Amino acid sequence: MMFVMANFWPIAALLLTGVSGLILLSSKPKWNDYISFGLIVGGIVTAWVILHPSQTPLMDDARKVQAVIGIGTPVLLEFQSPY
Numbered sequence: 001m002m003f004v005m006a007n008f009w010p011i012a013a014l015l016l017t018g019v020s021g022l023i024l025l026s027s028k029p030k031w032n033d034y035i036s037f038g039l040i041v042g043g044i045v046t047a048w049v050i051l052h053p054s055q056t057p058l059m060d061d062a063r064k065v066q067a068v069i070g071i072g073t074p075v076l077l078e079f080q081s082p083y
Contacts, residue, residue, distance in 0.1 A: 013044045 020040045024033040069075055 009048075013048070017041060017044060 017040065021037060024037045065075055065077070
């Protein structure tokens with residue numbers, strides 16, 4: 001169950017691509033069908049490139065905070081999910 005929860009969006013994208021491919025390309029596809037399928041795949045790839053989590057320049061700040069923890073300096077930690 002945890003695998004499905006952690007990988008929901010890639011699995012959903014694969015299912016959407018597969019279903020749209022079956023619907024559009026199953027019976028004598030025309031150029032419009034290929035273009036539609038290409039736009040769907042392109043939209044999914046574009047959304048992934050824009051929305052996927054990646055490291056930020058703030059990772060150096062996290063290392064500074066980790067160095068300060070435990071030496072008596074108060075530290076405010078804010079936890080955020082990369083997803």
